[in-house]
Amino acid sequence: MIGATLDAGALIALDRSDRRMLVLLARVVEAGGIITVPATALAQVMRNPARQARLSRLVRQPTTPVPALDAVAAVQVGRLLGASRTSDIADAHVVLCARLADGSVVTSDPQDLRRLDPTLPLITL
Numbered sequence: 001m002i003g004a005t006l007d008a009g010a011l012i013a014l015d016r017s018d019r020r021m022l023v024l025l026a027r028v029v030e031a032g033g034i035i036t037v038p039a040t041a042l043a044q045v046m047r048n049p050a051r052q053a054r055l056s057r058l059v060r061q062p063t064t065p066v067p068a069l070d071a072v073a074a075v076q077v078g079r080l081l082g083a084s085r086t087s088d089i090a091d092a093h094v095v096l097c098a099r100l101a102d103g104s105v106v107t108s109d110p111q112d113l114r115r116l117d118p119t120l121p122l123i124t125l
Contacts, residue, residue, distance in 0.1 A: 003034040005098035009108025040090040
C-alpha cells in the first residue's frame with residue numbers, strides 16, 4: 001500500500017481514535033504515502049470541526065488532498081453508478097479518488113465498494 005483513500009467509515013474510526021486506524025495512518029505517513037480524503041466522505045462525517053480535532057487536523061495537512069466533486073468527477077461518478085447499478089454518490093467518489101491516487105481504500109463497508117469496483121484494493125476496519 002503506497003497511499004490510502006479514506007471512506008466515511010474510516011473517517012469515523014479516526015474521529016473515534018480507533019487504534020487500528022491511527023496505526024494504519026502512521027504507517028502510510030512513515031512510508032511516504034498520501035492519505036486522500038474525498039470531499040463527499042468528509043461531508044458525511046464532519047459535523048463540528050472544533051470537536052472533531054483529528055479529522056480537522058488531517059484535512060488541514062498540505063499533504064492530504066481533499067478532492068472535490070467537480071463537474072468532471074461528477075460525470076465519472078455518474079457513469080460508475082450507472083455501470084454498477086448503485087446509487088451512493090460518496091462511495092462512488094471514494095472509488096474514483098482511490099483509482100486516481102493508485103492506492104487502497106480504507107473502509108468499514110467493503111461490500112458496497114466491491115459492487116462499484118471488484119478489483120479495488122481494500123483495507124477493512
